[in-house]
Each structure stands twice: as C-alpha cells, then as structure tokens.
Amino acid sequence: MAMIQKILTLCRSSLPSSSSSSSSSTDSDEKSIEHQKSSSSTTSSTITMVNNDEENIMMMKPKWQPKRHLNCCGCDWFHLGKQWQNYRNKRRNEDEIKLLLIGLDNAGKTTLALHLAGESVDDVVSTIGFSKYELRLRQNRFKIVLYDVGGSARIRSIWHNYYSLVHGIIFVIDSADLERILEVKQLLQELASNPLILGKPILIFLNKQDIPEAMDEIDLCKFTNFEEILSKYQCITKIESISAKKTAIHSHNSSNESPHQIDSTIDSGLRWLLNWIDDQWPLLNLRVEQESRQQISKENDTMRKRINRIQQRILIEAESKVPNTIAANNETKSIIIDHQPKSIDNIDNNRTNDNENISSIDNENIGHHHHHHKPEILLIPNVTNEQPTTTTTTTTMDESISTKSPTDSTQSIRPPLKRTNKIYPQNID
Numbered sequence: 001m002a003m004i005q006k007i008l009t010l011c012r013s014s015l016p017s018s019s020s021s022s023s024s025s026t027d028s029d030e031k032s033i034e035h036q037k038s039s040s041s042t043t044s045s046t047i048t049m050v051n052n053d054e055e056n057i058m059m060m061k062p063k064w065q066p067k068r069h070l071n072c073c074g075c076d077w078f079h080l081g082k083q084w085q086n087y088r089n090k091r092r093n094e095d096e097i098k099l100l101l102i103g104l105d106n107a108g109k110t111t112l113a114l115h116l117a118g119e120s121v122d123d124v125v126s127t128i129g130f131s132k133y134e135l136r137l138r139q140n141r142f143k144i145v146l147y148d149v150g151g152s153a154r155i156r157s158i159w160h161n162y163y164s165l166v167h168g169i170i171f172v173i174d175s176a177d178l179e180r181i182l183e184v185k186q187l188l189q190e191l192a193s194n195p196l197i198l199g200k201p202i203l204i205f206l207n208k209q210d211i212p213e214a215m216d217e218i219d220l221c222k223f224t225n226f227e228e229i230l231s232k233y234q235c236i237t238k239i240e241s242i243s244a245k246k247t248a249i250h251s252h253n254s255s256n257e258s259p260h261q262i263d264s265t266i267d268s269g270l271r272w273l274l275n276w277i278d279d280q281w282p283l284l285n286l287r288v289e290q291e292s293r294q295q296i297s298k299e300n301d302t303m304r305k306r307i308n309r310i311q312q313r314i315l316i317e318a319e320s321k322v323p324n325t326i327a328a329n330n331e332t333k334s335i336i337i338d339h340q341p342k343s344i345d346n347i348d349n350n351r352t353n354d355n356e357n358i359s360s361i362d363n364e365n366i367g368h369h370h371h372h373h374k375p376e377i378l379l380i381p382n383v384t385n386e387q388p389t390t391t392t393t394t395t396t397m398d399e400s401i402s403t404k405s406p407t408d409s410t411q412s413i414r415p416p417l418k419r420t421n422k423i424y425p426q427n428i429d
C-alpha cells in the first residue's frame with residue numbers, strides 16, 4: 001500500500017503547475033504563441049480582462065488552459081503525451097537554426113559574423129542587402145544559418161521579411177555611439193512589439209567595448225528604458241558586452257597554429273541563445289515553419305497579382321498605342337511575349353522599374369499615341385539581358401530598396417561592396 005501511495009505521489013508531482021518552477025518551457029512557449037494570435041498587443045500574455053457580472057467588477061482571469069485528463073493513477077495524459085511528443089521532436093544536429101543579425105549600420109554585425117566564421121575582419125565594408133553565413137557552432141552541435149542584414153535606414157525596411165523565417169535574433173549595438181541611442185531604443189521597441197518576434201529570443205550584443213567611453217548594460221537600460229520594453233512585451237532577452245573586432249583580430253591571428261576560437265563573451269551569449277532555442281525546438285520550429293509558409297504564400301500571391309496586372313496593362317497599352325497596321329500589332333505582341341520575365345524573382349527584382357516605365361508611358365502617351373510611340377521592348381526593362389548570377393540578390397535588393405524610403409539620413413559613408421552570399425561549412429568551434 002505504501003508503495004502504491006509512493007507511485008501516486010510521484011505521478012502527481014509530474015503534473016505541471018502554473019505557479020511552480022516546473023511550469024515547463026513548452027508551456028511558456030505555447031503561451032507566447034497564443035499571445036501572438038490574440039489581437040491584444042499590450043496586455044500580458046498570461047492574463048486577460050473579463051467582465052464579472054455578479055460583482056460588476058473587472059477582474060483578471062487566467063487564459064485558456066488545456067483540459068487535464070487524469071488517469072486512474074492521477075497522471076495527466078495530456079502532459080505525458082506532450083512530453084513524449086517533445087522527446088520525439090527533439091532537435092537533431094542536422095536541423096538548421098536560423099538566426100537574424102540586425103542592428104544599426106556601423107554597429108559591427110558583419111565583423112561579428114566574420115569572427116564567427118573565422119574570417120579576417122580587416123576590410124569589412126557596409127552591407128548592401130544581406131549576407132548569408134552557414135556555420136557549425138559548439139562542437140558541431142548546432143548547424144546555423146546566419147542572415148547578416150544591412151542596418152542603414154534604407155535597408156532596415158527589409159528586416160521584417162526575415163522575422164517569420166528565423167528562430168532567434170542577434171541585435172548588435174555600437175556601445176560607443178551614444179548619439180544614436182534613441183534610434184536604438186526605437187528599433188528595440190519596434191522589434192520587441194512585432195508579433196512575429198514575440199516569444200522568440202533576442203540576444204543583445206553591446207559591441208565595441210574596447211573603446212573607453214563604451215556604455216555598459218546599466219547605461220543601456222537607463223538610456224533606452226529597456227526594462228520597460230522588456231516587461232511590456234515580455235521579451236526573452238540576454239545582454240552581453242563584447243568586442244567583436246578586437247577578439248576577431250586576436251583569434252584570426254592565432255588561427256594559423258590553433259583552431260579558430262570564439263571569444264568567451266560572444267560564446268556565452270550564443271550558448272544562451274542556442275540552448276534556449278534547443279529547449280523550445282518542437283514548438284518554436286513548428287511555429288517558424290508555419291509562419292514562413294504563410295509568408296511565402298502571401299508573397300507569391302502578391303507577386304502573381306502583380307504579374308497579372310503588369311501583363312494586362314502591357315497588352316492594353318500595346319493594343320491601344322502601336323498599331324496602324326495589324327502586322328505591326330502582331331509584331332508588338334510577339335515582342336512582349338518574348339520578353340516576359342522567366343521567373344517570379346525577375347519580376348520582383350524589376351518591379352520598381354516596371355512600374356516606373358509603365359507610368360512614364362502613361363504620362364507621355366496620353367493624347368500622343370502616334371507621335372511618341374516607344375518600341376514595346378522598353379516596356380519590360382532589364383529583363384531581356386539579365387543573366388542570373390550569385391550577386392543578383394544583393395544588387396537588386398539594394399535597387400528595389402532605394403525606392404522604398406528615399407529619405408535616408410543615416411547612410412554609411414563607407415564604400416559599398418557587392419558581396420556574394422558566403423558559405424562557411426567548416427567547423428569553427
């Protein structure tokens with residue numbers, strides 16, 4: 001009998017409790033995902049306001065919880081099932097962890113990425129578009145895909161495209177640049193409040209600690225009201241003070257004799273980030289997969305609509321403008337069809353130009369059909385001779401971005417580099 005009682009006690013102790021520290025990490029992740037779905041953006045993820053008729057007061061009530069189905073021993077089937085599912089869905093070493101590296105321009109993101117890749121940081125230049133790094137960290141345990149996205153004001157508008165694709169964020173701050181601390185504060189606020197980021201870990205690197213006037217963690221909290229942001233959006237955050245350049249130079253110089261070593265402060269931050277993602281893998285990865293799929297299908301839809309619109313307008317323009325003779329008309333159509341973009345990417349990359357040209361033709365040709373007719377080949381510019389190259393993404397991204405926010409006051413003065421995406425498959429731990 002005593003034995004049975006002992007077993008019962010053991011089983012009951014495995015029940016998750018909201019107040020105890022055993023409230024599992026998967027539960028907290030569930031809450032954050034739930035939080036995302038809820039329309040309320042400012043209230044806490046664990047509570048919701050309800051109207052109590054009896055006492056006619058507003059009270060706080062816990063959110064929806066799964067029903068507990070206790071078996072004869074008092075065990076919770078739901079919880080046990082979840083544990084088993086988590087065990088089965090555990091991350092394997094080959095599963096890719098996708099990380100986004102962001103922060104203001106000149107913060108040291110690329111320097112950090114190169115340091116992690118064991119590359120020289122001597123001639124680092126401002127990032128136009130993005131660079132992709134494939135890394136193996138922590139004794140090969142983690143296969144990382146790192147997106148280093150440019151931080152200048154024009155490029156920041158593409159950051160959000162990566163939010164749904166990644167498992168975690170690394171936010172780099174130039175600690176010696178106090179003049180731009182308000183800009184940092186605004187970016188942190190925008191990042192923390194984005195529904196696609198809620199529930200994902202943000203590792204903050206206070207970079208350039210080798211400069212004497214660099215601010216520390218306390219300064220950051222003071223200048224950015226960081227604690228308020230943290231509690232308002234329930235961020236999962238760690239701040240680490242580092243010097244990407246100094247440690248990178250040191251480790252790169254010594255890398256001839258010994259294997260590449262990552263600086264201990266950088267390593268400690270990464271360890272926190274990667275272990276957190278590892279712990280939350282089943283639900284976090286499920287969420288990333290679902291949200292990435294949604295984003296891709298949304299983008300494809302938009303793209304398809306845009307292609308249709310452009311095709312229709314081109315045909316209408318062609319039919320209404322050209323043709324004094326049927327032959328000329330036929331010729332025009334065949335030219336247009338010959339030069340349809342071969343892929344969605346092409347249309348996307350050239351969409352700005354397409355629209356510009358179409359509108360310019362609109363303006364120029366109203367009432368001047370026969371005098372100012374342009375050859376139709378000009379209707380789809382840049383598509384005809386474009387050859388796919390590895391540098392296309394970077395270059396065209398910059399081109400399309402340049403039209404998004406023309407008032408860029410914070411552009412880097414360093415010369416831009418058209419860098420191809422880099423792949424670093426080697427072990428660097």
Ligand SMILES: Nc1nc2c(ncn2[C@@H]2O[C@H](COP(=O)(O)OP(=O)(O)OP(=O)(O)O)[C@@H](O)[C@H]2O)c(=O)[nH]1
Pocket residue numbers: 103104105106107108109110111112124125126127128149150151152172207208209210211242243244245246412
């Ligand atoms: N003193 C010091 N300088 C650093 C450190 N890390 C980076 N830098 C310098 O800061 C400048 C900008 O570094 P990048 O890595 O290009 O900065 P970024 O964040 O990638 O900038 P964008 O690509 O424009 O967004 C470079 O001159 C680096 O050498 C550091 O830890 N200490």
Ligand SMILES: [Mg+2]
Pocket residue numbers: 109110111125126127148149150151
């Ligand atoms: Mg860069």
